[in-house]
Amino acid sequence: MEHITTEVAKAAKPNLEVFSTTLQQLAAHDRDVVVVTSDSRGSGKLVPFGKKYPEQIVEIGIAEQNLVGVAAGLASTGKKTFAVSPACFLTARALEQIKNDVAYSDNAVKLIGISAGVSYGALGSTHHSLHDYAVLRAINNLTIVAPADNYETEQAILQASELGKPIYLRFGKKNMPLLTEDRANTFTLGKGRMIKAGKDLTFIATGETVYPALEAAGRLQRENGLDVSVVSMHTIKPLDTALLKERAEHTRAIITVEEHSVNGGLGEACAAYLLQNHHGKPFKIVGIPDEYTVTGSQVEILNHYGISETGLADTALALLNTIA
Amino acid sequence: MVESELIAKSKEYRQKILKYIVGANAGHTGGSLSCIDILNVLYNVVLNTRPENFASPDRDRYIQSKGHCVEALFVVLADKGFFPEEDLNTLCRYQSHYIGHPTRKVNGVEQNTGALGHGLPISVGTALAAKMDKRDYRVFTLLGDGELPEGSNWEAALTAAHYKLDNLCAILDKNSLQITGPTADVCNTDPVDEKFESFGWAVKHVDGHDLKAIKEAFESMPFEAGKPSLIIAHTVKGKGVSFMEHSVSWHHGVPNAEQYAQALEELSI
Ligand SMILES: Cc1ncc(C[n+]2csc(CCOP(=O)(O)OP(=O)(O)O)c2C)c(N)n1
Ligand SMILES: [Mg+2]
Numbered sequence: 001m002e003h004i005t006t007e008v009a010k011a012a013k014p015n016l017e018v019f020s021t022t023l024q025q026l027a028a029h030d031r032d033v034v035v036v037t038s039d040s041r042g043s044g045k046l047v048p049f050g051k052k053y054p055e056q057i058v059e060i061g062i063a064e065q066n067l068v069g070v071a072a073g074l075a076s077t078g079k080k081t082f083a084v085s086p087a088c089f090l091t092a093r094a095l096e097q098i099k100n101d102v103a104y105s106d107n108a109v110k111l112i113g114i115s116a117g118v119s120y121g122a123l124g125s126t127h128h129s130l131h132d133y134a135v136l137r138a139i140n141n142l143t144i145v146a147p148a149d150n151y152e153t154e155q156a157i158l159q160a161s162e163l164g165k166p167i168y169l170r171f172g173k174k175n176m177p178l179l180t181e182d183r184a185n186t187f188t189l190g191k192g193r194m195i196k197a198g199k200d201l202t203f204i205a206t207g208e209t210v211y212p213a214l215e216a217a218g219r220l221q222r223e224n225g226l227d228v229s230v231v232s233m234h235t236i237k238p239l240d241t242a243l244l245k246e247r248a249e250h251t252r253a254i255i256t257v258e259e260h261s262v263n264g265g266l267g268e269a270c271a272a273y274l275l276q277n278h279h280g281k282p283f284k285i286v287g288i289p290d291e292y293t294v295t296g297s298q299v300e301i302l303n304h305y306g307i308s309e310t311g312l313a314d315t316a317l318a319l320l321n322t323i324a
Numbered sequence: 325m326v327e328s329e330l331i332a333k334s335k336e337y338r339q340k341i342l343k344y345i346v347g348a349n350a351g352h353t354g355g356s357l358s359c360i361d362i363l364n365v366l367y368n369v370v371l372n373t374r375p376e377n378f379a380s381p382d383r384d385r386y387i388q389s390k391g392h393c394v395e396a397l398f399v400v401l402a403d404k405g406f407f408p409e410e411d412l413n414t415l416c417r418y419q420s421h422y423i424g425h426p427t428r429k430v431n432g433v434e435q436n437t438g439a440l441g442h443g444l445p446i447s448v449g450t451a452l453a454a455k456m457d458k459r460d461y462r463v464f465t466l467l468g469d470g471e472l473p474e475g476s477n478w479e480a481a482l483t484a485a486h487y488k489l490d491n492l493c494a495i496l497d498k499n500s501l502q503i504t505g506p507t508a509d510v511c512n513t514d515p516v517d518e519k520f521e522s523f524g525w526a527v528k529h530v531d532g533h534d535l536k537a538i539k540e541a542f543e544s545m546p547f548e549a550g551k552p553s554l555i556i557a558h559t560v561k562g563k564g565v566s567f568m569e570h571s572v573s574w575h576h577g578v579p580n581a582e583q584y585a586q587a588l589e590e591l592s593i
Binding site: 093 | 350392438504510
């Protein structure tokens with residue numbers, strides 16, 4: 001699918017902002033594009049959308065279960081419905097609506113989880129979504145996507161809009177630099193993107209953690225002469241097992257990275273595939289451990305748990321040491 | 325506490341709310357200022373809850389459903405001696421227990437809130453336990469008006485009336501604003517009094533900044549024997565600071581140095 005926002009390639013913006021501009025361009029050509037919000041249009045960067053397309057935005061108020069139920073009804077009539085709410089509320093509060101009204105009834109709602117992971121920082125665990133991959137992975141008929149950069153975000157929205165199937169997309173708030181300038185390295189739902197090749201170790205990361213993984217790979221090259229590969233596994237379900245297999249065959253170790261609980265997310269999905277298909281490798285899941293999450297800003301929390309350039313480089317060295 | 329003392333407390337609390345929001349460079353300014361007079365009366369007149377009896381099963385419970393206005397709660401809890409006020413200098417800092425919503429890691433906080441629409445169901449359960457155990461404590465919960473569309477509120481409202489929980493009092497901070505705009509434009513819940521009455525609640529309206537009226541409303545609880553009580557507190561979001569009043573942008577706006585100085589000046593009059 002071609003770029004409709006050509007500037008996407010240049011600036012490092014929050015993925016959410018790209019989501020909003022992409023949606024406005026879709027809405028301009030298609031009056032069936034409808035956004036549903038739950039007092040969340042500000043955090044979803046959708047105020048300009050609401051001003052431009054007041055007929056294509058439905059405000060529900062603070063009622064996320066209702067939001068998803070209404071979105072399912074809208075989608076059932078063929079409207080391209082985007083239900084937008086903080087990931088924490090969307091995927092916990094409205095989980096039964098997602099399971100039954102969206103996935104099971106096969107209404108092609110595009111569920112947009114905003115300010116995901118620990119984006120809300122010091123607002124604490126009520127506002128964090130460290131469970132969303134886990135709970136949604138256990139629901140049949142739902143694609144799960146965490147775009148890493150502005151390009152992946154734009155493409156994910158465009159492809160989701162045409163998918164005709166239930167899909168969950170998760171976005172954070174911070175500015176995301178482009179992972180690669182290589183235009184040939186395109187984005188397709190369900191296909192991981194190899195951002196950097198390398199034979200010593202592979203980082204399989206998703207969403208906004210791909211960037212620090214890429215930085216860690218650079219650091220390991222500079223400081224340790226290691227040749228480290230980085231994959232943006234933007235689609236967590238269905239998982240690109242062919243790419244996983246290929247990486248297991250061509251690198252010595254695998255580290256998964258996600259802004260999610262270490263339980264039930266990308267890491268465990270990869271582990272389950274690799275082990276059950278006899279591709280066992282030295283393997284480490286980096287995410288938020290199963291504990292009362294440390295308090296602080298998003299950056300402080302991520303640094304605390306080693307989801308950072310230095311933290312990931314240290315984890316890589318430690319893992320490679322075990323097989324030296 | 326006599327009325328003049330209560331008035332002085334409200335002033336002091338408002339100044340401190342802003343102080344700690346400025347210190348943390350984060351916070352829910354408008355909604356903290358709209359509910360602080362209610363918290364003032366609750367903690368200084370109504371609740372039997374003290375640091376000394378906080379472990380007692382007979383203490384009154386206060387559960388803040390609109391958890392985002394944590395600064396109002398923390399300032400009052402510090403004043404009542406639940407923790408040293410200087411702890412609030414760590415608000416929202418790395419590894420501090422004083423985060424942007426109430427958590428039980430902080431002494432005096434009953435429940436972890438922040439996701440809206442949870443306070444009323446928990447309060448119903450807590451009040452129901454008092455009935456089961458024949459205890460005299462009462463349960464108070466503060467709801468935001470934007471929060472009301474959460475269905476859990478209405479489910480709990482049914483349960484409260486069904487079990488005749490006249491030891492339960494919900495206070496609605498009706499400041500008429502939420503994040504997107506006026507509550508009436510986002511999802512109208514009016515006439516909210518008639519809705520709760522039809523659900524089996526006894527309802528009173530008060531001026532949510534008239535300390536005497538708030539006190540009298542609490543003192544007349546239960547408004548009707550065998551019914552849960554709802555106080556609809558008509559409030560002003562951002563109350564006390566002219567440029568914050570009735571303004572959506574101060575929902576979680578943080579004053580800059582100049583605005584902070586002006587706010588303090590207005591609040592000291
Ligand atoms: C379940 C849930 N959905 C959304 C939010 C995000 N949120 C925090 S405050 C707020 C607006 C609340 O408005 P209101 O209840 O009127 O509070 P007040 O005006 O007193 O600040 C929203 C949408 C939340 N905290 N919880
Ligand atoms: Mg309000």
